[in-house]
Amino acid sequence: MEVESEIKNIIKVWLYAISSLFYCYFISSKIPKGKYRLVSLLPIFYLFTILPYLLSYSFVIAHFTFLLTWLANFKLVLFAFDTGPLSLIDPPKKPLLLFIAIASLPIVIRTTPKRKKVIPLNLPTVFFIGSILLSVLGDHRESSNTIILVSIYCLGVFLVVEVSTGIWVALVRSVSSLDLLPPSDEPYLSTTLQDFWGRRWNLPVTNVLRDTVHNPVRSALGPAFGYEGAKVAAVLATFMVSGLMHELYFYNMTRASSNWELTQFFLLQGVGLVVERWLKKVAGDKWALSGFISTPLAVGFVVVTGYWLFFPQVLRNGVDVRFFKEFRDIMEFTKKNCWSIFNYVQNLRNSSNYATF
DSSP states (O other): OHHHHHHHHHHHHHHHHHHHHHHHHHTGGGSOTTHHHHHHHHHHHHHHHHGGGGOOSHHHHHHHIIIIIIIIHHHHHHHHTTOSGGGGOOTTTSOHHHHHHHHHSOOOBOOSOOOOOSSOOOHHHHHHHHHHHHHHHHHHTTTSOHHHHHHHHHHHHHHHHHHHHHHHHHHHHHHSOOOBOOSOSOGGGOSSHHHIIIIISOHHHHHHHIIIIIHHHHHHHHHHHHHHHHHHHHHHHHHHHHHHHHHHHHHHHHOOOOOSHHHHHHHHHHHHHHHHHHHHHHHOGGGOOOHHHHHHHHHHHHHHHIIIIIHHHHHHTTHHHHHHHHHHHHHHHHHHHHHHHHHHHHHHHHHHHHHHO
16 A cells, blocks of 8 residues: 555656646746746745655655756756756747656756667666665665675665666657667776766766756856866865755655765765866876776775765665665565456456357
């Protein structure tokens, strides 16, 4: 019954969200860009911030915080000033469904050449691996060594992002001709922190943060601090905002007060990226490291700092335990209902055969 109740809540949240985007498409788009359009969107920002509180499953709460409170709100801020992905859609010349999809889903239209994958994982494979991993961890979580547990969780975070975002990407691709970016681009092959955070990991977030935080901060501070100073400030501001949004994730899931470890983690990534750029500038190309060395260094920095600052928040507040329980509930619900549908179809087939003879 818990799963059925959550499904009803999800439907309710989507109805609220889609209705709000109707308003943005038909009303806010008619208001001149700038502060007046931004004011017209304030009720939507508030609604998209509180809608996850209608949900009860921690993963579902996190996902809708990601979709609405973060991505949709940030895209609508850009829309208020006629920039960003929604500015490419000119109501009523462009389809309403396209506006809703781009605003509310973690999709990014490709503007760069497609890069050939080194390890060609597809969505079903990732989903299968993730399901097996969750099942095993759910049964052996208490007896697992902390280091091993966190190492597996690093893989789990990648799989969750790939599946939860990849499903939406696959769905939109199947019903449209849009050429979309994948959720991530093999982040485990990153050769630098800039490569990891800027070009490979969680691309919907990377793109929206670049448009809403990094580029505006760099442009605003450029005249006063110069290109390099503004670039450093923009990088640190971007990671600060990312950290604060992740704090909101965990607050929504746990309702526990923050100790700001997540913000520290992301600020540390920003500092590391700034230092990395400085070292590359000082050392030049002659000191460039091969991928066999630079990839373990870059990915290892993210994993080790994650072990120190990111995953303790997960373990301390029992987010992982709740996630495992919810996964079991959903799998049981799915198996039960799939079996019921199978029996129903079989009964229909038997009735049809009986009627024929």
